[in-house]
Amino acid sequence: MPEYKGMVQPVRATDAEMRKIHMEPVPDEQKPQKALEYLDYARKNYRSFVLAMESCVKCGQCAENCHTYLGTKDIHNIPTNRAELIRKIYKRYFTLEGRWFGKLVGAEDISLDVIEQWYSYYYQCSQCRRCAHVCPFGIDTCEVTFIGRQLLHWLGIVPKLHANVGAAMEKVGNHTGLPKPGIVDTLEFMSEEIMDEFGVEVEFSVDKPNSDIIYIPSSADFLLNPYTLMGAGMFFTYIGANWTIPSTVTEAGNFGLLFDQHYTQRHNVMRLLNAAQALNAKKIVWGECGHGWRAAKMYVPSLADRPVRWPITHIHDEIAELIRANQLKLDPTKITQPATLHEPCNYVRACGLNENMSTIIKSCVSDFREMSPNGANNFCCGGGSAILFDDPEMYQRRILLSSKKAEQVRATGVGANGNGILCAPCSICKAQLYPMVEEHELGVEVKGLVDLVGKALVWK
Amino acid sequence: MRFLIAQVLPYITVTIFTLGVLYRLGRWAGARRVHNINLSPWVPDSGQMTVRIGTEAFLFRSLWIFDKGLWVGAIAMHLALLNIIGGHIVGFGFLGEQFAYIPGITVEMSKAASDMLGKIFGIILFVALAYLLLRRLTIPAVKQVNRTSDIFWLVFLLALVGIGNLMRFVYEFYMPYEHIYAYMAHLFTFQSVMGLPALDNYFFLAHFLLVQIMLILLPFSKLLHLFGMFGMRWLLHQPYQDPAPGLPNVDVQAARRAGLGVPAGDSSGGV
Helix, strand or coil: CCEECCEECCCECCHHHHHHCCCCCCCHHHHHHHHHHHHHHHHHHEHHHHHHHHHCCCCCCCHHHCHHHHHHCCHHHCHHHHHHHHHHHHHHHHCHHHHHHHHHHCCCCCCHHHHHHHHHHHCCCCCCCHHHHHCCCCCCHHHHHHHHHHHHHHHCCCEHHHHHHHHHHHHHCCCCCCCHHHHHHHHHHHHHHHHHHHCCCCCCCECCCCCCEEEECCCHHHHCCHHHHHHHHHHHHHHCCCEEECCCCCCCCCCHHHHCCCHHHHHHHHHHHHHHHHCCCCEEEECCCHHHHHHHHHHHHHHCCCCCCCCEEEHHHHHHHHHHCCCCCECHHHCCCCEEECCCHHHHHHCCCCCHHHHHHHHHCCCECCCCCCHHHCCCCCCCCCCCCCCHHHHHHHHHHCHHHHHHHHHHCCCCCCCEEEECCCHHHHHHHHHHHHHCCCCEEEECHHHHHHHHECCC | CHHHHHHHHHHHHHHHHHHHHHHHHHHHHHCECCCCCCCCCCCCCHHHHHHHHHHHHHHCHHHHHHCHHHHHHHHHHHHHHHHHHHHHHHHHHCCCCHHHHCCCCCHHHHHHHHHHHHHHHHHHHHHHHHHHHHHHHHCHHHHCCCCHHHHHHHHHHHHHHHHHHHHHHCHHHCCCHHHHHHHHHHHHCCCCCCCCHHHHCHHHHHHHHHHHHHHHHHHHCHHHHHHHHHHHHHHHCCCCCCCCCCCCCCCHHHHHHHCCCCCCCCCCCCC
């Protein structure tokens, strides 16, 4: 169902696919009533949500600061209006002003059409938090999208992409359904590639007991972004780390953050902790994945069912620390193409990874051009929260959602000669930008940040 | 009607306002900060958290950074409002003689200053509200987020402030401080206010009625963003320290001396 009453929607999971992620779809006639029950639960439990519902004064500050609205000009993609899709129901059933004054204050009765609106618009929001960043009150509309998607999940409405990723994660420990033999084979192939291209010996170990470090790569790095994983392997080899990749968690992402912050997300957290315990690791190092890093860094402490014994850091944190300590020899003249950095939203607005990316890229390339705005002010790539749908209607929307990013990249001039580098150190950003740089004809190649580290390392 | 507005309603207003605010804050307090939703770059300690929230609350930091046009209107409106609320309490409480406590200032000078400040902030507040209303009705993106109630509140406040200004600026409608003082003293001590001179001024009655309506509705409306802002910011700006980087049992110098990664016998300088 790519459209519903003029609204674009992602293709949704079938009932059978929903059951694979342990959800029994709610019949249509029960959905409105159930939605109210779940909404009641959310408002009583999540202060961030209830404050977002009750504190907005509609100043409109968020509108021109949201790439979704800037790209689509759809008024429901203005963050406060998107929140209003739930707020109008919230007001009607859970506030006195809504009960007494109804439409005067924007209150509305629940209906299936409203639920379909939620499905359309909460799956256009990238949960990038730029609205929270600019809002005078700090209203975090991302929290509203989280709740919107959670309610939809409990009603049995999840995009096919997200549901299948959830099921694959539970089955094999990664989003792509890659089993352990495939992982081992791919890593052996990468070792050979590294030797051929860089003349360096890198051994990737899987499930090596008593490893000091377990590295959690994005599973997309086995298939779509091999240089990121190769770069990580080269980095760990360069510094002489005792490291391994746990076959049970070959996934930095956690789609639970994006559609089900209860069972799905918690299950992935416990899977990680089990892997760290089984391999007797001392530290967990995270690969390039924006939402996954947020889920790991900020949500593991509150979702773990037992005390967390392992510090968790991002590979960028570790690389930047070693650069600052003059421990890594990097040669920026190895990469001479003009390069710019797209800073993933989850890194800069939810994980505090603000300075390190900049430190790393400036050490790796000789012609770095800062994007504007950058840092915490940066705009989303348009694919955030896995808006990576490839059905024709949603794909067209993705082009609109990425238009602000395209404008930013163009302004740097890195692609003027068709040989620029757009560094986007997050798997979702990469998956969004691979096709979008072509659609917008930006003249750049999309790369990860660890890719550049691998290329710039000086071994002798 | 006069009895209702001036004698009965004030007690109802105070009761509803107090209970309403407690009810609303109670609803928020009942829900939890479930996960760490800090907004980065974050603050490392509670001192900086206080500074961050304080600059947002009193200087409108984010508006200054991202929308100076709105900042001008918002800061003017809120600062004028703050001064007017304070001016009402202090001015009526001290009969305009509050500045006379400052050495060198006479009672007459204090009354003149009190009157002047009331006029200045009254005008600023009215103009700022009008500016915010105009912005709401003209800027396309803002027009698209308006609800009827958003317009209503601005028009309501303009009426409320406009009547207040009339009493300040038009001599015939002027309300002496002493009349308000006497009226409030009677209210606070639960005495009959009927027959007091303050109630002969219809502009005062209208002004006072609008104030009471606002206070009754405030706990149930968006006007409570005053407290919501602190609640939301408290969630986003909790002090946070990043886990220390540093990998266990890693000695980069030793690894490089051992030539890890470099194939044995490789003497080329290519890598």
